[in-house]
Amino acid sequence: MPLTLAIGWSSSSHPECNRRETEKGIMCTEENALDVDKVQTLEAKLQRLYKENEELNHMLNLMSNNCNILQDQLNKKKTNEMYTMTENFSSQDSFNRRVTNTFKAKSSQVFIRTNEADTNLIVKDGYQWRKYGQKITKDNPWPRAYFRCSTTPNCPVKRKVQRCVDDKSILMVTYEGEHTHALINGPEGSTSSPRGSNPSLAYSVPVNVLQPTVTLDLTLCRTNQEINRPAQNFNNNNNNVAEYVASLTRNPNFTATLAAIIAQSIVNSPYSPQR
DNA sequence: CGCTTTTGACCTGCGC
């Protein structure tokens, strides 16, 4: 413990040092007393931090345990649902077909919050997409757009983009298949937006259908134009930030991820008791 | 001119 050593410096047992200290006289005594006070205050502070650290570790463990328990319950529920599905299908073949279509196609769905005024269905995800169809579906008044990955000629990946019925600012993006190539561009690099249009700021990350759905809201990311008009949207953005933070804290996935990051930072911290 | 989007027609699967 470095602090213990720091406290010990003034009581040197070396005779020469003791002599010099005596010669310096009482003048230094007050100064030394002040230093000792400072050190003691710091030590007390550090002890308090250690204590808080321990409490946080304890809380993290509890959260982690709860998370594991919930995950187990979810997995069990999913398994039960699969069994129920099997019973409901008229034949094992049709069930297998459905499972194959649903899971083996590597489909995934992401929900992306965009600007409500933004009417196009462009989602930047770093790949290049070519639109090959659009359709109005029965259960949704908003058109569904069909895209094919055109990054490479033989890439089999398709995606469907449609606005959410309840909230038109949310885009539902369904990916099907797996890319046969690497991601060639960042979110700004996609060239799939129509000429002259104002592409959405949304940036999606595909998530496997078996995993919890992820919603990304990047409408708060400011474009260069927005940066150049500073105060205009400030209050509006503040409200959006509050909403954004509230939605994040309600999301259990976000909480779990945040807890993991905090845990990691504590473990790696130089003040960690484990070090 | 080449690439992309648009959009009506066509195809396919499913339920009745």
Add this chain to the structure above:
DNA sequence: GCGCAGGTCAAAAGCG
């Protein structure tokens, strides 16, 4: 077999 809904095709049009 028929009708419906979702998915795909391909010609036309738009844009740089």
